Structure formats: structure tokens, C-alpha cells
Amino acid sequence: MGDYANYLVPERYRIDAPERGDMERRMIGWMQKNGWLKLGKESDHPKILSKGGGWSVTASGSRHMHPPAYHKExxxxxxxxxxxxxxxxxxxxxxxxxxxxxxxxxxxxxxxxxxxxxxxxxxxEEQGVFGGVAVEVIVEGKGLFPCDGGEPGEVICPKCGADVVEHFMEMVETWYSAEGYPPVPCPECGAASEIRDYKMDMPWGFSQISFAFWNTVGDLSEDFVAEFAAELGEPVRRVYIKI
Structure with a gap:
């Protein structure tokens, strides 16, 4: 079936190293304090987390992070x-x-x-079956976390409503190679919008840090995503990735 993850990515493009470190400590600490994560064993998720195992989702965490039916199933x-x-x-x-x-x-x-x-x-839980959490950081340059399959099936301009999916990869390249974080013009109407504001059917993340929930029992619940964003103190978007 392959490995899959729900990434929770802050909406901010740039997050400097000290703040990224603080984010990781706060959010992992919050989930550990609530009993939703525990330190993983080396054998739990060696390919997708780290040689040390990263953090494993507990049974309590699995029940809390997902719609109840997912964990029970x-x-x-x-x-x-x-x-x-x-x-x-x-x-x-x-x-x-x-x-x-x-x-x-x-x-x-x-x-x-x-x-x-x-x-x-x-x-x-002992076997690490409920998945794991990894924090992924972009040390230099801009952060991109593409959706499953890379390119969305639909990308809608927030200004004119045109579907610009056929131009999307070029638009991302323009944004990525530009100095700073400039708005990107719509190929149809010419109005410039933040790259993250183009409405995608399968969202991408644009930030220098993400929290990846790997191989959990299913998609994270809307309630948990909202709770995570509230604890982080800023909006996040969910990006689905499969490898």
C-alpha cells in the first residue's frame, strides 16, 4: 500500500530557525503531555521517521486525532x-x-x-501500528510540500475564478525562484495573488516546517486539525502525501 501522511503545515512562508525549534518543542511536548505520543523504538518507523524511531502515536492519541470509527475499525x-x-x-x-x-x-x-x-x-500500540509523527524542516530556501501525486487536479484563481491548473507548475517555479515571497499573477486575468491563496483541490503546503502524521489509522479529524492550529497559534493547512 505504501506510506502515507497527513502533513499539517503553517500558512506562513518564512519561519526562522529559532522559532522552528520552538514550534517543534512546543507541539511535540503538547502531544506527549496529553499522552498522544511516545518516543518510538528504532524498529517502529525506520524509513519514514528516523533511525531513532521518532515519535509513535499511542492508542489514546489515535482515538483523539481521528474520527472514532477509524481507530475502532x-x-x-x-x-x-x-x-x-x-x-x-x-x-x-x-x-x-x-x-x-x-x-x-x-x-x-x-x-x-x-x-x-x-x-x-x-x-x-506496542508494535507502533498507530503510526508516527515527524517534524520536517526546510533549513535553506523556501518550503514546498506537494500533495499526493505532485500536481493538483484543479487550481482556482481567487480573483477571477479561472482554473489555471495547466499553468500551476510554472507559477510555482516563478514563485520559488523569485526573491522574497512575491504574489504570483494569474495567467488568465493578470491579477496577482499569494501562491497559497490559489484554491487547490489537493492543497500544497508553503512553509519551512511541517508536522507529518505518518501511517496513522486514517485522515486526521477536522476537530483535531483545529485544535492543533489553536495550540500552534496560527492557521495550518492539511496536505496529503503518499510515497
Whole structure:
């Protein structure tokens, strides 16, 4: 299926290094304090976070960051799969591992295997299944965080309403190579607008920092995005990326 992420990107183009560092400390600290993140193990997300594992989303964080059905579907689906594999037995509210499940989870099975209560949710958290969070920083130059697939399917001028998607990549190049952060003229009406104000069906991010929620159980909820922006103290846009 590949790796995917919901990026939360501030609307500001330029954020200097000291403030970027402060943003990272504040926002990661906020999520850790609330029990939504924990320090990941080296094996959790080595390709998309870091060799050290980055930050893993906890079960509590997964429940909080997404619509409730997303988290429940993940846990229930895995529990059903374990039952189908003969690894889990007992009632849904008090599942127990079978000897086969015991061998999978703890590396050993035995006659007492089915007597041990087992939390599928806690097991998935331990395995890092609920995803991870990485902070990505553009150290030099302007920041670009393209949407999945690179080019949006529609880009609407905020002044005249024309769809300028066929010119969009050239417009971005003009903005990126220019000195400073100048407004970019619409190829149709000639009026200049901030590049971030062109309305895209699949938004891009234009900033020097982003917070990437990798391989979580689904899209972040609107409530969480609003809560994140309020804690950050400025607007953010959500950018979906798949690799």
C-alpha cells in the first residue's frame, strides 16, 4: 500500500530557525503531555521517521486525532484477523490469547496461555501500528510540500475564478525562484495573488516546517486539525502525501 501522511503545515512562508525549534518543542511536548505520543523504538518507523524511531502515536492519541470509527475499525479488524488465525479466543470484551497467539506475542506458548487477558489495542500500540509523527524542516530556501501525486487536479484563481491548473507548475517555479515571497499573477486575468491563496483541490503546503502524521489509522479529524492550529497559534493547512 505504501506510506502515507497527513502533513499539517503553517500558512506562513518564512519561519526562522529559532522559532522552528520552538514550534517543534512546543507541539511535540503538547502531544506527549496529553499522552498522544511516545518516543518510538528504532524498529517502529525506520524509513519514514528516523533511525531513532521518532515519535509513535499511542492508542489514546489515535482515538483523539481521528474520527472514532477509524481507530475502532483498525483495532476490531486486527482482533478479527487474530481470531481467524487461531491466535485469539474468548468474548470480545475480554479476549485471551491461545497457545498459538501466546507464541506470537510473547515468543512462547503453554497450558496457561488462554488464561491471560490480552488487549489487542495495547499490543498494537506496542508494535507502533498507530503510526508516527515527524517534524520536517526546510533549513535553506523556501518550503514546498506537494500533495499526493505532485500536481493538483484543479487550481482556482481567487480573483477571477479561472482554473489555471495547466499553468500551476510554472507559477510555482516563478514563485520559488523569485526573491522574497512575491504574489504570483494569474495567467488568465493578470491579477496577482499569494501562491497559497490559489484554491487547490489537493492543497500544497508553503512553509519551512511541517508536522507529518505518518501511517496513522486514517485522515486526521477536522476537530483535531483545529485544535492543533489553536495550540500552534496560527492557521495550518492539511496536505496529503503518499510515497
Amino acid at each position: 483498525k483495532v476490531d479488524g486486527y482482533a478479527q484477523w487474530m481470531r481467524a488465525q487461531g491466535e485469539l479466543t474468548g468474548p470480545a470484551d475480554r479476549p485471551q490469547l491461545t497457545p498459538k497467539g501466546m507464541a506470537k506475542v510473547y515468543g512462547t506458548g503453554g497450558p496457561d496461555a488462554v488464561s491471560r487477558p490480552f488487549s489487542v489495542e495495547a499490543w498494537l
